[in-house]
Amino acid sequence: MVIVPIEAAKLFYIFFEWIEFLVRWLHVIAGIAWIGSSFYFIALDLSLQNKKDMPKQAHGEAWQVHGGGFYQIIKYLVAPEKMPSQLTWFKWEAYGTWISGFLLLILVYYLSADLYMIEIEKFDLTKFEAISISLIGIILGWVLYNFICKKTVNKNNNVLAIFILFIFTIFSWLYFQVFSYRGAYMQIGSMLGTIMVANVLMIIIPGQKKVVKSLLENKKPDAIHGITAKQRSLHNNYLTLPVIFIMISNHYPTIYATEYSWIIISLIIIVGALIRQFFNIKHSGKKPPYLIWIPITIIVLFSVYLSDIGKPNLSSAKKNAELIIQKIPKTLVVASEEIIISKCSMCHAKEPLWENMKHSPKQINLENIKDIVQNIDSIYSQAVMSYAMPPGNITFLENSERKTLYDLYNFLKRL
Ligand code: HEC
Known part of the structure; x- marks a missing residue:
């Protein structure tokens, strides 16, 4: 056994804690910026109103007040007639969140896969195998999701939602069979988070780039880009709350580390979507569906119940200590x-x-x-x-x- 000098080991411990913490800091900040802008644009979109004297191609207009001034915002669908001289893109919030999140996944989970991912009693994986299974899942999750969305664009969104929920329940169950509780939970969070960012990187932004290109060439942009982008940003909107729930849950063992934690993930996806639904309707100026808080409360209480019945059975305690x-x-x-x-x-x-x-x-x-x-x-x-x-x-x-x-x-x- 190599015995590291104690002072050096202490210094390394502190250094490593700092690195991990700084990456986490970045991750949380990028995430706040991303979710903040995403919530803002969804609420803005829902508050747009059709006015008579709007410019050509304009889809709706909204007035807002903030920080000492008034803003008049006009949305063009699919695009204005001419390319504006200055254009702000919103993408680094999403990319930054994913990059820092992936770094954290490496620092916390992959480097300590033996502690946080592998559970020998379930599957005696090597570190390399555990990391590979995790990476494959992250890629496969996106490929499957993207495939289904492409097949069903323009079709019934509710059917799609149920289908995606079903697939993720299966993923969740599968990962709970092979990974430790904590590893499985973070795996599903990483898969969902990756889908959200990939929606921005692979679908929304490229679509908008094509629209910009058409404008520069004085052609009429294809409306399909607007439609697909809308579908994906709607999914991101509904996934936001569940993903954050999963990301912060690793501080709460009774949520992630009991027998039925894999079902709790699916239930929280439903809860998160219902809460977004409430606010989406509220922001569109309609009467908010207050009754929606009844199923939300019932599902959360049921999750608490699952945590309780899924906790370890103490009568079989070991005498190792x-x-x-x-x-x-x-x-x-x-x-x-x-x-x-x-x-x-x-x-x-x-x-x-x-x-x-x-x-x-x-x-x-x-x-x-x-x-x-x-x-x-x-x-x-x-x-x-x-x-x-x-x-x-x-x-x-x-x-x-x-x-x-x-x-x-x-x-x-x-x-
Ligand atoms: C005055 C009450 C009090 C005393 C005394 C106290 N603790 Fe705590 N401890 C707490 C509270 C409250 C928390 C929960 C903090 C939180 O929620 O993050 C906690 C949390 C902890 C945790 C878990 C931290 C985590 O987040 O995983 C450890 C370990 C711990 N204490 C160790 C100690 C040790 C060792 C001592 C004695 C040297 C000690 N505590 C003395 C109140 C106390």
């Missing part, structure tokens, strides 16, 4: 237990003593050495490599005590 504990030096056991009992257990206990705290935060119990061993990785990131815990150092955890927890961590890692 006990074997490890026997190997730890007695003094280290006593010192670590003393620290967590005096500095953590008032909150992290089955029955916390902290005022108004009903359950141990994040379901992390820290009451004895067994609990510590089970949670050593989180303790390391929360209380050794950072000051995140105790919150506001409310129980005055000393640096020397952090060092003891660090010694225990090192000991366990070298077992």
Whole structure:
């Protein structure tokens, strides 16, 4: 075994955390910019009104007020008669989101595929196999979706929606059979996110480029580009909420890591679409369908129920931790237990003593050495490599005590 010098290992840990965090930062910002502009344009589109004195080729007009000024916006369908002298494109929001998202997928999931993607009890994959299966799915998802959309453009959108939902339920089930819970969840999020970005990159923007080209050549642009772009941007609109749900769910184990999590994905796709439907109708100036919140609530409650019945069955608990504990030096056991009992257990206990705290935060119990061993990785990131815990150092955890927890961590890692 190669033992990396401790100082170098610490530096690398911090460096790597920073890189991952900076990419995540970019991803969230690009995502906000993309979704923001997408919500804005959908709402704008729905608020357009047909007025008499509009220019030729104009489809509708809207007035808006923002930041101290009034805006008069006119939409041309498919395009104005002549190419305007200045034109703003909206594409880097989408591309930036995908590029940073894919980087994150590599940094968090592919590099630690053994931790976050592979579950030996389900399938004993190598890292390479797991990454390949993930990449194939991301490509296949888009190819299938694109094929179906091309076959059904101009046809009934509801049938298409149900079909896409059906296919993704199957994908979701399949990936839950081969990947770990967390890996499977992120896989479906990546597949849906890729479809959204590919819609922009492969369909919407190329269509608009062709329209621009026709205008420059003084030809009449083909209306089909407008129609396909509309179909795809409508899909993106409905997929936005479910994709964000999946992306942030990995902080909530009861959502992604229970037996029926694969069904929850499909249910959330429905919930996300229904919520968008509510706002789309509201933004078009019609009376919003308030009753739609009834099925939304029922489906969410049903998902909560699925989380509950899908959680692990504790009666078959293993005794692994006990074997490890026997190997730890007695003094280290006593010192670590003393620290967590005096500095953590008032909150992290089955029955916390902290005022108004009903359950141990994040379901992390820290009451004895067994609990510590089970949670050593989180303790390391929360209380050794950072000051995140105790919150506001409310129980005055000393640096020397952090060092003891660090010694225990090192000991366990070298077992
Ligand atoms: C005053 C109450 C309190 C004390 C004392 C406390 N914690 Fe926490 N801990 C919390 C809360 C609240 C959260 C949930 C934070 C959140 O929601 O992100 C938490 C979360 C955690 C988590 C999970 C973090 C995550 O997001 O995965 C770990 C691990 C943890 N604490 C370890 C410790 C350790 C180790 C100590 C003692 C050195 C400690 N805590 C002391 C309140 C406390």
